[in-house]
Amino acid sequence: MHVIERDALTALFVALRQRAFRLLGPTVRDGAIVYDELASPADLPQGWTDTQDGGTYRLVRRNDAALFGYAVGPHSWKQFLHPPTVRLWQAQRDGQSFHIRAEQPEQARFAFIGVRSCELHAIAIHDRIFLHDAYVDPVYRARRENLFIVAVNCGQAGGTCFCVSMHTGPKVTQGFDLALTELLTGERHYFVVETGTARGAEVLQDIPHRAATAAEEEAAAAVVARTATQMGRTLHTAGLQELLYRNIEHPRWDEVASRCLTCGNCTMVCPTCFCTTVTDTTDLTGAHAERWRQWDSCFTTDFSYIHGGSVRTSARSRYRHWLMHKLATWIDQFGTSGCVGCGRCITWCPVAIDITAEVDAIRTSEHRAAAEGKNDANA
Amino acid sequence: MPRQRKPKLAVWKFASCDGCQLSLLDCEDELLTIAGQVDIAYFLEASRAVVKGPYDLSLVEGSITTPHDAERIQQVRRASRFLVTIGACATAGGIQALRNFQDVQEFLALVYAKPAYIRTLAHSTPIAQHVRVDFELHGCPINKRQLLEVISAFLHGRKPHIPPHSVCMECKRRGTVCVMVAHGTPCLGPVTHAGCGAICPAYQRGCYGCFGPKETPNTASLSAWWRHLGIPPSRIVRAFRGFNAYAEAFRQESEVHAKQND
Ligand code: SF4
Ligand code: SF4
Ligand code: SF4
Ligand code: SF4
Numbered sequence: 001m002h003v004i005e006r007d008a009l010t011a012l013f014v015a016l017r018q019r020a021f022r023l024l025g026p027t028v029r030d031g032a033i034v035y036d037e038l039a040s041p042a043d044l045p046q047g048w049t050d051t052q053d054g055g056t057y058r059l060v061r062r063n064d065a066a067l068f069g070y071a072v073g074p075h076s077w078k079q080f081l082h083p084p085t086v087r088l089w090q091a092q093r094d095g096q097s098f099h100i101r102a103e104q105p106e107q108a109r110f111a112f113i114g115v116r117s118c119e120l121h122a123i124a125i126h127d128r129i130f131l132h133d134a135y136v137d138p139v140y141r142a143r144r145e146n147l148f149i150v151a152v153n154c155g156q157a158g159g160t161c162f163c164v165s166m167h168t169g170p171k172v173t174q175g176f177d178l179a180l181t182e183l184l185t186g187e188r189h190y191f192v193v194e195t196g197t198a199r200g201a202e203v204l205q206d207i208p209h210r211a212a213t214a215a216e217e218e219a220a221a222a223v224v225a226r227t228a229t230q231m232g233r234t235l236h237t238a239g240l241q242e243l244l245y246r247n248i249e250h251p252r253w254d255e256v257a258s259r260c261l262t263c264g265n266c267t268m269v270c271p272t273c274f275c276t277t278v279t280d281t282t283d284l285t286g287a288h289a290e291r292w293r294q295w296d297s298c299f300t301t302d303f304s305y306i307h308g309g310s311v312r313t314s315a316r317s318r319y320r321h322w323l324m325h326k327l328a329t330w331i332d333q334f335g336t337s338g339c340v341g342c343g344r345c346i347t348w349c350p351v352a353i354d355i356t357a358e359v360d361a362i363r364t365s366e367h368r369a370a371a372e373g374k375n376d377a378n379a
Numbered sequence: 380m381p382r383q384r385k386p387k388l389a390v391w392k393f394a395s396c397d398g399c400q401l402s403l404l405d406c407e408d409e410l411l412t413i414a415g416q417v418d419i420a421y422f423l424e425a426s427r428a429v430v431k432g433p434y435d436l437s438l439v440e441g442s443i444t445t446p447h448d449a450e451r452i453q454q455v456r457r458a459s460r461f462l463v464t465i466g467a468c469a470t471a472g473g474i475q476a477l478r479n480f481q482d483v484q485e486f487l488a489l490v491y492a493k494p495a496y497i498r499t500l501a502h503s504t505p506i507a508q509h510v511r512v513d514f515e516l517h518g519c520p521i522n523k524r525q526l527l528e529v530i531s532a533f534l535h536g537r538k539p540h541i542p543p544h545s546v547c548m549e550c551k552r553r554g555t556v557c558v559m560v561a562h563g564t565p566c567l568g569p570v571t572h573a574g575c576g577a578i579c580p581a582y583q584r585g586c587y588g589c590f591g592p593k594e595t596p597n598t599a600s601l602s603a604w605w606r607h608l609g610i611p612p613s614r615i616v617r618a619f620r621g622f623n624a625y626a627e628a629f630r631q632e633s634e635v636h637a638k639q640n641d
Contacts, residue, residue, distance in 0.1 A: 030555070261596075264545060302544070348560050
C-alpha cells in the first residue's frame with residue numbers, strides 16, 4: 001500500500017490525461033452528485049454529502065473537505081459503457097437495391113474516478129453479459145477495453161445502501177487499477193492507495209507517493225470497516241431464490257402494484273439493468289433508414305409485446321418480473337445476483353418502493369403463516 | 380418504390396389554438412420534402428388553394444365544442460382514408476375542456492353581452508368521441524419529430540414508433556436529476572405519455588402533463604405521494620386539470636381531490 005497526499009490528486013489527473021484518458025467522475029449538478037467530465041480535482045464534490053431514503057435524495061454540506069464523502073447518486077457508469085441511445089447502422093436506397101453502413105464504435109479511453117465497490121460488481125456483471133457470452137456487444141467492448149478505474153473505498157454508507165447483504169462492498173476487492181481510501185485526520189488529508197494492476201502501478205509512479213505505514217493502513221481499513229456497520233438497508237438473502245419461487249402468487253405483489261407507477265425509474269438507475277429496445281426509422285422519402293438502440297425497461301407494456309399483444313399488462317406482473325429477475329432468475333441466468341445493493345432503485349423510485357422491504361414482507365408473511373400453523377397444531 | 384400518385388394530405392382545424400398545425404409549418408427543413416411526397420390538398424393555415432376530397436391522410440387539430448363542428452367532423456371522417464388526431468385538444472378536449480367541470484351557461488353569461496346568439500355544447504370533447512380515429516398523436520403542442528415520424532410511417536405503410544411509456548424514461552435517458560426525488564417538486568412525469576423529451580425536468584420544473592396520460596397511469600399512487608410531500612388537494616386538482624384535464628385518467632384523479640378540503 002502507498003500514500004498520496006490530497007494535493008497529489010492533481011498529478012493523478014495529469015498522469016491520466018497524459019495517457020490520453022478522458023476523465024469522468026462525480027460532480028455536483030442540479031442538486032445531486034452526478035457523473036460527468038472532470039477537468040481537475042476542483043470539479044469533485046468537495047465538502048458535500050447526501051442524505052438518502054426511499055424516494056428522497058438531498059445534498060448536504062459536510063463539516064470537512066472530503067472529496068468522496070457521499071454514496072452513489074442518480075447516475076451510474078453504465079451511461080458511459082452502455083449508453084442510453086446508440087445508432088447501430090444506416091441504410092441508403094440505391095436504385096432497386098440498398099446498402100448498409102454499420103456504425104464503427106469508436107475506441108474510447110475512459111478513466112473513471114471514484115468507482116465504488118458495488119459499482120465494480122455491477123461492471124463485472126455487465127462484462128459477463130456483454131463480453132463473456134456467446135455474443136459480444138461491440139459498443140460495450142469499444143468503451144470497456146481501455147477503461148482505467150480509480151476506485152474508492154466508501155467512507156460512509158448511504159441511507160439506502162445494502163452492499164454488505166449482497167457481499168459486494170463496501171471494501172473494494174476486485175476490478176480496479178487503483179483503489180483509494182480517503183483519510184481526513186485533523187490537519188492531514190491523504191489517501192491510502194492500493195494498486196490493482198500493472199497499469200495502475202505504472203500510473204502511480206508518475207505521482208508523488210510513498211509507502212504507507214502500518215498505522216496508515218490500519219486507519220484505512222478502519223474507515224471501510226466502519227462504513228460496513230452503517231448500511232441503510234438490509235436484504236436477508238438466505239434461501240431468497242427459493243422464497244421467491246415459492247411465492248409467485250403472493251398477495252404482496254398486488255399490494256406493491258397498487259403503489260408502483262410502472263414509470264421505469266428503478267430500471268433506468270440500476271447499474272446492472274441492461275435491457276434495450278431496437279427501433280428502425282425511415283425518412284419521409286424512404287431513401288434512408290436507420291436502426292437505433294435505446295435503454296428499455298421491463299415496466300413498459302411494449303417490453304413484453306409479442307404477436308397479439310403485451311404479455312405483462314398488469315403492474316403486478318411487471319413489478320414481480322423485475323424483482324424476480326434481479327434477485328432470483330438472474331442467478332439461474334448469469335450465476336450471480338442481479339442486485340449489487342447500491343440502493344438506487346429505492347432512492348430514485350418516485351414513490352419510495354423498496355426492494356428490501358418487498359422481500360421482507362413476503363418473508364415475514366411466511367414466518368407468520370408457519371407460526372400460525374404451529375399454533376393451530378398445538379390447539 | 381415509385382408510387383402511382385402522391386397521397387393527398389388534409390389538415391383540419393376544430394376548437395384549438397393552431398399550435399399543432401404550426402408544428403407542421405415549423406418542420407422548415409422537412410417541409411419541402413413533405414410537399415414532394417404528399418399532395419397538400421387542404422391546409423388553410425398554409426395555403427388558400429383547396430382540393431376536394433377524398434383525402435388519404437387527414438390530420439385533425441382541435442376539439443368538438445359546437446353543434447356545427449360535431450356535424451363537420453362526420454364529413455371529415457367520410458372524406459378521409461386515414462384520420463390522425465394531433466394535440467391535446469383533438470385527443471382529450473384541450474384546455475377548453477375545463478368548461479366540462481363547470482356550467483357552460485354561466486361562462487356564456489359572463490363573457491358575452493348577448494349569450495342567446497352563442498351556440499355551443501356543454502362539453503369540449505375529443506375527436507375520438509365522435510368518429511373512429513386511426514391514430515392519436517398527443518402533446519400540447521405535439522412534438523414535430525413525432526409528427527414527421529407519423530407521416531413517414533403512413534407513407535411507408537409501417538407502424539409509427541411513438542412509445543406510450545412514461546416521461547421518466549426520457550428523463551433518465553438524458554441524465555436529468557429527478558426533480559421530485561432530489562428537490563421535492565411535484566412532477567407528473569411518472570403518469571404522463573412520453574414524447575416531449577422530458578424538457579421541463581431538465582429546466583428544474585415538474586412535468587405539466589402536456590402529453591396526457593401514459594399507458595397504465597397510476598395517478599392514485601402518485602397523488603398519494605404528493606400528499607405525503609405536503610401538496611394540498613387544491614394543487615393536485617390544478618395539476619391534473621391542465622391541457623389534458625378531460626383525459627379519462629386525469630379527469631378521474633382530479634375529481635377525487637376536488638371533493639377534499641385543503
Ligand atoms: S436492484 Fe436496486 S439496489 Fe440492486 S443493484 Fe439495482 S438499483 Fe441497486
Ligand atoms: S452500496 Fe456499499 S459500496 Fe455502494 S455506495 Fe453504498 S456503501 Fe458504497
Ligand atoms: S418500483 Fe418505483 S421506480 Fe420502479 S416502476 Fe414502480 S414506481 Fe417506478
Ligand atoms: S423529474 Fe419527473 S419525469 Fe423526470 S424522472 Fe423524476 S418524476 Fe420522472
